[in-house]
Amino acid sequence: MKNNVTEFILLGLTQDPLKQKVVFAIFLVFYTATVLGNLLVILTIKTSSTLGSPMYFFLTYLSFADSCFSSTIAPKLIVDNLSKKQTISFDGCMTQLFCMHFFGCMEVLVLVLMSYDRYVAICKPLHYTVIMNQKLCGILVIFALVGALVHSITQIAPAFNLPFCGPNVIDHYLCDLQPLLRLACADTYVINLLVVSNSGTVCMASFTILMTSYIFILYSLRNHSAEGKRKALSTCTAHIIVVIIFFVPCIFIYTRPPIIFPVDKLVSVFYTIVTPLLNPLIYTLRNAEVKNAMAKLWSNRLNSDK
Template sequence: MEHRNSTKVTEFVLLGLSQTQGVQLFLLGLFLLFYSLILPANVLIILTINGDPHLGSPMYFFLASLAFLDICYCSVTPPRMLADFFSCRKAISYGACMAQLFFLHFLGAAEMFLLIAMAFDRYMAICKPLHYATVVNRGVCWALVVASWIGGLIHSIIQFVFIAPLPFCGPNKLDNFFCDIPQVIKLACTDTYILEFIIFCTSGLATCICFLLLLISYGVLLVRLRASSPNGKSKVASTCVTHIMIVFVMFGPAIYLYCRPFRSFPMDKVVAVFHTVVFPLMNPMIYTLRNREILSAMKRLLGRSGLWKGK
């Protein structure tokens, strides 16, 4: 293992989204407005589902878990990004960079596994309706959510074990607004060809496989619905379509970022913003806006608190 020099990197310099002050101020205002609207909406989704007995089905339990997980995921990189808008030199310590990378993949993988759990829930509800209440009970729901978190933790540990021992001896500039594997690995002062292939298999290829399996499973469910009784078919089909939208929103940017060679491309920062900032908070919103039961429950909750005076 050959080092470029003997200097050990203790911090990384983040180049951010833009070097122009005017653009930075515009992005700061835009992201603050986005968070001030969407983040409370996600909290409202959780409070509504947990506080309304009409939303006690496993489907809504998983949706509340998804909203909570997305809030956690959006607490990893955006706060640092917003703070860096006020800083002339956007530096992050080596330890903070590794922590950011670890939690980013931990929570991202946990969400991926949670989407698989949600697909299993829809399969049981549509294909095994007589056994649904028995099989997908509250204990099983909790087990699936915990398994999602554990799966995300294992995935992140695997990535971290490969990245943490890498020697960094300069340069130390990351062309991004957060620490992630594709940018960090390029700064290592050693040959990373084999390591890049391993991470591609454990992260990128795994993401692609899960994405395809989810699309196939929901495709089968939609075909199954066409051959079933028309009673309630429209509502169930709408739910499946919503899940497919969330799968595309979640996996699309991830596939773009991790299922390719670790080189810089013009759209990297734009896709990274949507992947880490915008889309995670939008996932539960996509579901909520297409679900009348949740909207009605929200109105009842806000009505009891005096914040809604509609009928």
């Protein structure tokens, strides 16, 4: 069947003009803070000689994924709240869909790598430098990138080939698969199963791996000193907060039958807008090494300007 749709209309978070201005202001602040915060984390790690451990190596890629993931969604949402007609072209929709799943999956896999790094550091401290060597870390990051690419291609391929012959109104602020499939002029039952088995499996499997690793970490802490327990618990608590805020909404969206709920848009805000902002805050404000490195970076900057 021929595809007659060249653009989609996004209804956004609200149609109320006053509320749109509020949404514009809030998410402009969120997005600006997200990009600046993550770029600051990357700059601090790259310029600091004390942040050379695998944890910070993975944190660099997490911040990169967060910046790109947020940039895939937030700018369009911000601009749309000042526009009279909120539209996105068919190609733009497919691009957003691809980038969202690529950087989202990359973030998921990097979080898994970070949990593995913490597991080795806390549960096998004597073998940590041998196991988490530079070569292995590089291979793991390549694995995350390839895995994200495969995931995003398998998500976009079925949607790209679907016929859209008339309805083009998406009740969302982004081009996500579930609301998009409802507009197709074809039976999408099999594709919906593929979406659930793909994104749903990635979310559930990653969440299970992450929580299992933290359970092992917390169990192993019984043999550590009071200071070691405090430091490890602080790190693990920060990671668990990120995991819950990111994965619970994802699981709610991607592991159920193709049913659209009014609350879906608000739930999506947590993993598309809130989590990319929280990551740099949690990993810096709760980490003395990063805070010290940032202070040194700022001090050097001030001295160079004098």
